[in-house]
Amino acid sequence: MAKLNLSVAMGDYDRTRPLLDGTVQIDGVDPVYMTLSPEEIFFRAFRNVEFDISELSLSSYLVKASKGESPYVAIPVFLSRAFRHTSIYVRKDRIKRPEDLKGCRIGVPEYQLTAIVWARSILQNDYGVAPEDVTWVRGGIDEPGRPEKIKLQLPPGVKMESAPDNRTISDMLDDGEIDAFIAPRPPGGGAARNPNVGWLFDDPTATAKEYYARTGVFPIMHVVGVRKELAAEHPWLPGAVMKAFEQSKKAALDKLADTSATKVTLPFVEEQLKAARDLMGPDYWSYGVEPARRTLETFVQAHHAQGLSQRLMSVEELFHPATYESYKI
Numbered sequence: 001m002a003k004l005n006l007s008v009a010m011g012d013y014d015r016t017r018p019l020l021d022g023t024v025q026i027d028g029v030d031p032v033y034m035t036l037s038p039e040e041i042f043f044r045a046f047r048n049v050e051f052d053i054s055e056l057s058l059s060s061y062l063v064k065a066s067k068g069e070s071p072y073v074a075i076p077v078f079l080s081r082a083f084r085h086t087s088i089y090v091r092k093d094r095i096k097r098p099e100d101l102k103g104c105r106i107g108v109p110e111y112q113l114t115a116i117v118w119a120r121s122i123l124q125n126d127y128g129v130a131p132e133d134v135t136w137v138r139g140g141i142d143e144p145g146r147p148e149k150i151k152l153q154l155p156p157g158v159k160m161e162s163a164p165d166n167r168t169i170s171d172m173l174d175d176g177e178i179d180a181f182i183a184p185r186p187p188g189g190g191a192a193r194n195p196n197v198g199w200l201f202d203d204p205t206a207t208a209k210e211y212y213a214r215t216g217v218f219p220i221m222h223v224v225g226v227r228k229e230l231a232a233e234h235p236w237l238p239g240a241v242m243k244a245f246e247q248s249k250k251a252a253l254d255k256l257a258d259t260s261a262t263k264v265t266l267p268f269v270e271e272q273l274k275a276a277r278d279l280m281g282p283d284y285w286s287y288g289v290e291p292a293r294r295t296l297e298t299f300v301q302a303h304h305a306q307g308l309s310q311r312l313m314s315v316e317e318l319f320h321p322a323t324y325e326s327y328k329i
Contacts, residue, residue, distance in 0.1 A: 003030040006052035026244040059114040066309040072225030080221035083208035098127035104179035107169030121302035132157040139163025155307035238320035
């Protein structure tokens, strides 16, 4: 029987490279890989369903899935995870602590982006700054006119403005037209060089480590999705995708742990790897539902509380049934 010829869109990460170079195969699949930026993947996946297997924004997936409108069924493969304390930039000449953000104007590229859902959750739960306490200004980070890829119905009390047609939120932060900026990428242009622009948290790594020690949450940004029609027609496919991505991640971590010659162009990699495992355990970047349950529950609750999910979904609804458990020998 011929293998399925499927398109696979994902980022070029160490944890996906064994798939890209053929070291790891997806059982029964002859893949056509496309390595693209998250912005391009998510736009094309949710607007036109252009890929058979795709990296997906967790937030965008929940927006669609909560309405029963997602063209993809998710697999608990978490290609992107990040503590988003480093995603909040402010005018340091005005904002000295998180509570100072009340009554301020905060720029975002899209209101529903996963990184921004996590950042809003941190600001509200840890510092008492609710989404209704600020004015949100939506615009492109480096290019004016960025649209919200998914139509949203925001809760009453949430104030949203669009940036001027010829302005980016980076420009507005640089010029002081907004007080803060939250995005998966840092501000560009003059804001990147402005001495009055910086992280909200002076030591975001220390703040994130304290957050993890207190909550046990390592934020998930991206999952993997399989087109629903394909999963229905080939029930073995979601499990095969899960298996391959697990093997690919393991191969990447095995290489990272080989310190005979560092695999990353960065000093202190060995020390950082040890620190991560000391804090978070040996499988610190776990795939699968159960190891990530607390993180997933935290996110679905925040997503619904922020008015982005039409209903509060359970973790048991998020992923293809075949991916909740696996065989053991």
